[in-house]
Amino acid sequence: MQVLDGKALAQAIKEELKEEVDAIRQAAGKIPHLAAVLIGENPASQVYVRNKVSSCEEVGFRSSLIRRPESITQSELLAIVTELNEDPDVDGFIVQLPLPKHIDEDAVNLAIDPRKDVDGFTPVNIGRMTLGLDAYLPATPNGIMVMLERYGIETSGKEVVVLGRSNIVGTPMTVLLSRKSSPGNATVTLCHSRTRDLKSHTLRADIIVAAIGIPEMVTADMVKEGAVIIDVGINRVDDASRNRGYRLAGDADYAGLKHKVSAMTPVPGGVGPMTVVSLLMNTLQASKRRG
Ligand code: GUN
Numbered sequence: 001m002q003v004l005d006g007k008a009l010a011q012a013i014k015e016e017l018k019e020e021v022d023a024i025r026q027a028a029g030k031i032p033h034l035a036a037v038l039i040g041e042n043p044a045s046q047v048y049v050r051n052k053v054s055s056c057e058e059v060g061f062r063s064s065l066i067r068r069p070e071s072i073t074q075s076e077l078l079a080i081v082t083e084l085n086e087d088p089d090v091d092g093f094i095v096q097l098p099l100p101k102h103i104d105e106d107a108v109n110l111a112i113d114p115r116k117d118v119d120g121f122t123p124v125n126i127g128r129m130t131l132g133l134d135a136y137l138p139a140t141p142n143g144i145m146v147m148l149e150r151y152g153i154e155t156s157g158k159e160v161v162v163l164g165r166s167n168i169v170g171t172p173m174t175v176l177l178s179r180k181s182s183p184g185n186a187t188v189t190l191c192h193s194r195t196r197d198l199k200s201h202t203l204r205a206d207i208i209v210a211a212i213g214i215p216e217m218v219t220a221d222m223v224k225e226g227a228v229i230i231d232v233g234i235n236r237v238d239d240a241s242r243n244r245g246y247r248l249a250g251d252a253d254y255a256g257l258k259h260k261v262s263a264m265t266p267v268p269g270g271v272g273p274m275t276v277v278s279l280l281m282n283t284l285q286a287s288k289r290r291g
Contacts, residue, residue, distance in 0.1 A: 002151075002263040004230070006143075009150055010273035014059050017280055021060040032287035033062040034118065034279070035084055035093035039077065039103070040070035044234070045096045052094070055276045061283060064090070070100050077103060078111050085113040092118030092136075092286040094279070097168070115289070118282035121168060130175050136282045141173040143274030144209065144230055146281075148183045153207070153228055153263065156185035161201050163218070163251070164211035165192045169232055173209055198222070210251035218252040220260050229257060229264040232271050 025031060034056050038049045049065065056063035066080060077099075084093045093116055099105050114124035120138040128135035137145075148155060160177050164170035170190060177186045191201050202208055202222040210218050211232035218229065233251030250267030257264060265271050 001258050001261055004147060004151055004228075004263055004265040004270060006147060006265055006271055006273045007269040009147060010277040013146070013277045014055065014280070017059040017277075017284060020284065025060065030287060030291075031060065031062050032283045033064070033089055033091050034283045035064040035066060035087075035090045037066045037068070037077075037080060037084075037093065037095045039068050039072055039096070040100055042098065044236070045098070049096050051272075051276055052279060055280060056283075059280055061280065072100070072103075074103050074107065077108060081108060081111045085111075085116060090116065091290055092116045092283045094119045116286065118279055118286055119168075120172075120282065126167075126172065129172065132179055132181075136285070137176070137278070138168055138172045139278040139282070140169045140211075140232060140271060140275045141176050142281075143276075143278040144173065144232075144271060145176050145183050146278065147230075147265070147271070147274050151263070153183070155183040155207065158186045158206040159204050160186040160188045160207045160209065161205035162188060162190050162209045162211065163192075163198075163202075164213070164232075165190055166211065169211040170209075173211070177209075208252075212251050214251060215249040216251070216253040216256075218257070220253065220256045223257060223260060225260055226262045227260075229261050230271060231265050231267050234267060234272060 036049050036052055038045060053063045053065050084090050095108055097105060109121050112122050114122045117125050118136055120136040125135045129137055155177060162170050162173050174188045174190050177184060178188045189201050191198055199222050203224055205227055207228045208218060209230045213233055215235040215237050229252050231250035231252040235249045236246040237249045239247040248268050
């Protein structure tokens with residue numbers, strides 16, 4: 001089985017980005033600047049945002065972290081979004097999800113200027129992506145597309161099953177994989193919590209993208225010999241034998257699948273680092289556009 005090493009690939013792409021940023025700096029051009037908004041103390045979100053900010057530093061971007069407590073009001077958060085929309089120093093920004101329950105995520109998303117939406121979550125970018133127009137592509141699905149391309153995994157004419165219909169992973173993944181491009185041209189089935197006989201779908205799949213958030217749910221009996229598994233899940237599973245009291249598990253049963261599949265992403269070190277790189281690529285694009 002080939003391990004689809006997102007960590008190593010992300011590192012290689014970061015080197016490429018760094019070279020480009022160095023060249024921009026030497027030409028006395030503007031350095032890309034990403035801002036990240038983190039609300040509350042969600043432990044996983046803190047790790048993700050820390051990775052995003054430190055990756056900016058690695059490639060020579062500027063980054064700003066705006067942290068606010070869980071108790072922030074919706075209008076206070078919307079005011080931060082407006083400020084970032086208008087800040088000429090900021091090329092792109094993200095508001096890390098999930099947000100506290102009392103905040104309307106849709107309202108926050110709708111307030112983001114699509115030109116600074118480097119997460120690719122706003123209706124304008126999702127619409128443009130769906131129409132095949134130039135757009136900021138959502139970071140995780142785009143990171144997976146880059147990974148498929150760089151590892152030379154053929155998608156044209158293949159049966160792909162996407163598990164999970166979230167706005168930020170499953171749904172945009174189906175758009176990117178089915179469109180007329182390379183990678184793309186796949187026949188895509190989107191499965192979700194109401195899908196009947198899930199196994200009948202997964203057993204037909206040449207490629208499975210698992211983004212459901214249920215630890216180790218995709219097991220060997222559900223998968224055909226030689227399939228490719230892209231595991232988006234990062235689940236914390238209680239584990240008293242670890243110092244921190246938990247281990248990270250994907251949505252796929254890595255140990256059970258590794259002798260049956262032809263290629264698979266590990267968790268951690270698979271899709272996660274590709275998401276971050278994709279965000280950096282969008283930020284560089286935003287900076288270039290703004291000139
Ligand atoms: N929460 C989980 N994934 C993401 C992401 O890609 N962007 C943001 N903003 N929040 C997330």
